[in-house]
Amino acid sequence: MGWLLSSNLLGLSQDQVTAKQSAVQLDEAWQKASAKYDKQRNALLSTVERESREGPFQPDWQSLAQYQAPDWYRDAKFGIFIHWGLYSVPAYGNEWYPREMYQEGSAVNKHHVETYGPLTKFGYKDFLPMFKAEHFDPQAWAKLFKESGARYVVPVFEHHDGFAMYDSDLSDWTAKKMGPHRDLAGEIALAIRAEGLHLGASSHRIEHDWFLDGGRKEGSDVNDPQYAAFYGPAHPRLGDDGASLAEDWTYVSPAYAKDWLARNAEIVQKYHPDLIYFDWWIGQPSVRPYLAEFAAYYYNESSKRGTIGVINSKLVDMQKTSTVLDIERGQSASILSEAWQTDTSVSNKSWGYIENDTFKTPEFIVQQLADIVSKNGNLLLNVGPKSDGTIPQAVQQVLLEVGGWLKVNGEAIYGTRPWTNFGEGPTKVEAGSFHDTQTKPYTAYDFRFTTKGKTLYAIEMAWPTEGEAVIHTLSDNVVGARKVSAVNLLGASAELSFTQQADGLHIHLPAEAPGKYAFVYRISFEDEKH
Incomplete structure (x- = not known):
């Protein structure tokens, strides 16, 4: 009772x-x-x-x-x-x-x-x-x-x-x-x-x-x-x-x-x-x-x-x-x-x-x-x-390709923390469960940011066709803007040239992409303050 x-x-x-x-x-x-x-x-x-x-x-x-x-x-x-x-x-x-x-x-x-x-x-x-x-x-x-x-x-x-x-x-x-x-x-x-x-x-x-x-x-x-x-x-x-x-x-x-x-x-x-x-x-x-x-x-x-x-x-x-x-x-x-x-x-x-x-x-x-x-x-x-204990070959291939990307770009992932904002670009993610596949395809205008110590990483979701990447968040016309001192593209050997303008950081790119997808820029600043 x-x-x-x-x-x-x-x-x-x-x-x-x-x-x-x-x-x-x-x-x-x-x-x-x-x-x-x-x-x-x-x-x-x-x-x-x-x-x-x-x-x-x-x-x-x-x-x-x-x-x-x-x-x-x-x-x-x-x-x-x-x-x-x-x-x-x-x-x-x-x-x-x-x-x-x-x-x-x-x-x-x-x-x-x-x-x-x-x-x-x-x-x-x-x-x-x-x-x-x-x-x-x-x-x-x-x-x-x-x-x-x-x-x-x-x-x-x-x-x-x-x-x-x-x-x-x-x-x-x-x-x-x-x-x-x-x-x-x-x-x-x-x-x-x-x-x-x-x-x-x-x-x-x-x-x-x-x-x-x-x-x-x-x-x-x-x-x-x-x-x-x-x-x-x-x-x-x-x-x-x-x-x-x-x-x-x-x-x-x-x-x-x-x-x-x-x-x-x-x-x-x-x-x-x-x-x-x-x-x-x-x-x-x-x-x-x-x-x-x-x-x-x-x-x-x-x-x-x-x-x-x-x-x-x-x-x-x-x-x-x-x-x-x-x-x-x-x-x-x-x-x-x-x-x-x-x-x-x-x-x-x-x-x-x-x-x-x-x-x-x-x-x-x-x-x-x-x-x-x-x-x-x-x-x-x-x-x-x-049930026999094997992992499908197609799945293994996906995992190995993800691992290959991380071997080149993992420093922008492992041990990082969020920056002041997560990113920029037109592609938005809907919050909540059960719609991770509903996000529209990412573009070369979409960036995601991570940080580690004094370094900022900008991950560009696709390779741009214009020969340059533009990160609008890093423009030089806002109060407290930080001056960029160096830009490196992970997977590429040479340091990249760039200009920091009123509409953003313009990064001049090599002729060929150093990978298949999602490209990481390691960005250093002249000062140490965020």
Whole structure:
């Protein structure tokens, strides 16, 4: 009665209250199936409770708001995201295949039934024997990521589907115990650290609370009690009726929230990631107290080992300044005062591997990186490996070309900070999520600025046809204008001639461009004042 009363106080309709009564029953089935790991879970929770209060942070938002991102992250600028999991086996639709295959009438549902048979005969669990990762070479991956110019790598340790890609002591449904029978995330972690890169870990476990709810509505193996520990509570998601994430009151039991907390603490204890990436939905009211406890635990734990860790989160899931804001497939229109991040995929259609995919060009990624860095952000670029453990050749080529650009021009990216303004030119970026591909093509009139010490870098997004570049921001007719003393074009050997005029800095260019796209001018000034 106490729980129902609190639901009514939240303004839920009677239908929603009835749905949540049913949700409690579903949760009990999941708890029963998960009880075999109660001892290990409780031990982790005890550690979290203690260590979240032993250190510079406490598990409350006022304390957590004092957080500041570490310099390594602010200097890194470019990272690689990896969406690899059981969903790479069907390689159809996108990484939400396990959800959509149970949604009657969806394109994925029709494909699944036609390809594999009815859901009572072939469910998501039946892809496990097909997930072999037989060609997975973590050292080759790590070398590729380093060649791409990335400074940190963030494997998805567990996606919404509930299959752990790491060696968890809280579940039977892991890559170590089933499928490949390897600690895939752990092997990646060792390899990338051997290459001198920072390790991140992405956890999407909180969405698993409702992810497979479609299987409740029709005959499927989701309703089979022997698979409850894998398929989770599978609560009906109330937010699917069009409600925003902030209005989504899908039930999360204290038991599930504690399990979520324990699983993330286990990742921290076993793998000591420098960064934790959380997807949508961790900001639900019933989850936020556990989120605050985890954040205090992780910040305190990482501070004891060395540099404080990073948590990426979205929207208002965490209190402002207690986290590093992540904007999914989108950007900022202006310089943000705090460090932030865009995450997007090299794939135009999916985060996980699918057949017949299309990919962003190296030029698009380089230009996006320049825009993001000029506004105090980082770019986390995702790749989706195949189920056999190989990264598509087309994706490798994109990464290597981005890396080639960074080898020449990286001094304008790594370790830089925003200038007084992010840039100039006609091409504007719309702020917010899910429209990073809607930006119009950049032109030779578009510049993005970064700075390091006394040096200004001007990144021109395309090569001009007039034989000169004009940076209007650096005109000599404004109060306090700084006098330019030298201009160098990265990748070119000779210093460039220039004139600083009333309409801007005119830079005289060589006959041929020193690369394919996005050209960097290193600009020095006679004075040392900004």
